Amino acid sequence: MVSFENDILWHVYPLGFTGAPVHTAHDARPRLGHLEAWLDYAVELGVSGLVLGPVFASETHGYDSIDQYRIDPRLGDDANFDTFVSACKERGLRLVLDGVFNHVGAGHPWLGRALSEGPAGEYADFFRIDWSDPSKPLLGDFEGHASLVALNHDSPAVAEYVIDVMTRWLARGVDGWRLDAAYAVPSRFWAEVLPAVRAVHPEAWFLGEVIHGDYATIAADTGIDSITQYELWKALWSSLADRNYFELDWTLARHSEFASTQLPATFVGNHDVTRIATSAGPHGGVLALVVLMTVAGIPSIYYGDEQAFTGTKEDRAGGDDAVRPAMPQSPADLAPWGAEMLRTHQQLIGLRRRNPWLVRSTTTTTHLSNTRYAYTARPATGPGALHVELDITDGHHALVRDDAGTVVFSYDG
Structure with missing residues (x-):
């Protein structure tokens, strides 16, 4: 973990960033070059690595994978990916991929084989399937989404599969993995894998x-x-929206x-939440960023937040689209x-880089009211x-x- 301790990351959802079709018929096109054209911008922003959303073949949004050994044709192929990895390395940018190992898409070919071959088939134990009535097998899904079928994490074959996928792409030059829905997977599985x-x-x-x-x-x-700090994310925007810095103070103590x-x-933002410039306003977004860059942890910037993009996450079909927009062909x-x-992001990222001890800092409150908050950050x-x-x-x-x-x-805003 030492290699990531002082990194600041840019979080990108590639299918959205590149304008790939998500809900309509797919077209195979090497769109990774679109993202590659923004790598110098990432360096100028001040980040040292990228966390990419799904890049593997899937049915729609990427989290319903059908082949994690293959780059999504909407983004390109193996050669395009290798070129992208090389471009990242040339600029000193680390690369973290999104590993969706809790579930797969309902159209995954191995699931089709499991259902056609029955409880004695090769992949019958690979998925969470209730075979009580072999004529009507019941599929375990992810949080009520029938299009996302849960893997059976008690199966040794699933552990071997995840290990194989991870090591193959790490060997191709990737530096790490974001473990999607890690909370839904038994801890013992990760402890083994x-x-x-x-x-x-x-x-x-x-x-x-x-x-x-x-x-x-x-x-x-x-x-x-490293674990995603959703408690801090929530306090950052809601303490501003509700004009209640007591919430942030309580959260920073836990943090x-x-x-x-x-x-x-x-x-302060990611591909699953309403944009900070919408939830707290653009000026509130700056104050949230100040906190992000002056407390402990490994911070990430969600693409577009550094441009004050707005967008509301909605609980409906296509409700993620507003927070996963396409970017222009170039900066x-x-x-x-x-x-x-x-410029504000660059200033605050620069401030953090000049004070690398912030990654393991602690905070002490020096003033607290509903609308005014002061704290001191000190090294461990x-x-x-x-x-x-x-x-x-x-x-x-x-x-x-x-x-x-x-x-x-x-x-002053």
Whole structure:
């Protein structure tokens, strides 16, 4: 995990970013070149790595995979992927892929074989299937989605399969895996699989998607390197929207405790949530970013947030589309209104890079009211400090001072 400790990541949903069709008939086109054209922009933003959403062959949105040994034809092929990996490495950008190992798409060919061959077939034990009535097998799904069929994590064959998929792509130059829906998979499964992968690729990094639960226990029981910090994400936007900094203060106390044993993956946006510029407004988004960049953890920026993109996540078919938009062919085609937010991101990312101790820092509250909040971030050991002041009493104001009292960042919106 040492190799990722001081990284700042750019989270990208490739199918949306490149404008690939998700709900209509698919067309095979090498769209990875579209994303490659943005790698210099990522470097200029200040990030050191990319977390990509699904890139493997799937039926629609990528999380319903049908072949995790093959690049999605809507993005390209193996050669296109190798070119993309090389382009990342040339720029010093790490690459983390989305591993959807809790479930597959209902159209997966192995599932078709399991159902046609019956309970004695080769893949009968590969999926969570109730064979009580062989004439009417019942499929286990993921959170009520019939299009997502759960894998049987008690099957040794499933463990072997996941190990094989991970090691193959790591051997192709990938640096780590985001474990989608890691919370839905038994901890014992990850505890078996991850050491086997690390035995071949000891530097591999594993980021687990955990929406709720006991983060510290899950991390300890699974061996996952970093857990998504949804508690902090929620407090960042809702403390601004509700004008209630008591929520953020309570959450940061828990965050410091959690980060003392395991480095969380921190964020203000991702492919599954309403944009921060919508939930808290663009000025609120800046204040949320100030916190993200001055507390412990491994932060990520969701593509478009650095341009103040808006978008609401809705619980309906196609409800993710607004937060997974296509990007222009190149950064030069961006609208000018996002330039100020981009500069603000660069300033705060630069601030974090100049204070690498922030990754394992702790925070102490120095002032708290509904609309004003101040805290000091200090390293776990050694000298140094940053003093952060946030004020939403009238407008949106932020001030960061170093330990000498020098203002190192200010914002008035």
